[in-house]
Amino acid sequence: MIDIERIAPDAHQFLVYGEISRDDIAAFIAFAKAQVETGERSHALFDLTSLAGTPPLSAITLELANMGTLMKWVYRLDRIAVISDEAWLRAASRIESALLPGVSYAVYDADAADKARAWVLGKG
Template identity: 35%
Template structure:
């Protein structure tokens, strides 16, 4: 299940729990498209809880929509990831190393408020 969190217009914030569906991926891509159309920099907050997989039926369409984002990588600002799963935090750190020009930070669930504040531009604690 995916839900969006109210944030400033130049940010996208989502909470994902359980299995990620094709509809979830479409909703995120639709929001990304609208946000990139209106802002030069886009900041992202992702919180995962008990993530247990992705619905394969939506993955092909998502991949086709996500590939053009490689041309917009410099337009990503701060990316905060909060996860209750160590594998997700590790995967985010690997992604951060591969994309060093995007400002990533990884947070534990107890640091959720700090992650949201950092993503919105508050000084790092």
């Protein structure tokens, strides 16, 4: 499941928990498309602490088919914070950050979730 919540006029939180379905990815892509259409810059907080397993192949295929839109959205983000205690997710997030010039990216443990939120909101 992916819950998307506006946490400031220019920031959203993505709470990713349990298993992710193709419908979850479709809703996330629709959100990204809508954000690209606004042309506004923003910030994102991804909380992956309760993620269970990997998405099904149909969800991954849908994400790959829409990678252009997702990358346009990512490059409209100024700050991205990822919260996770999983070593592989933290490592993947750090690799991704190296591939995104111009985007400020930070990775936090679950016990530093408040710091991650403050950083995304420009308060930390």
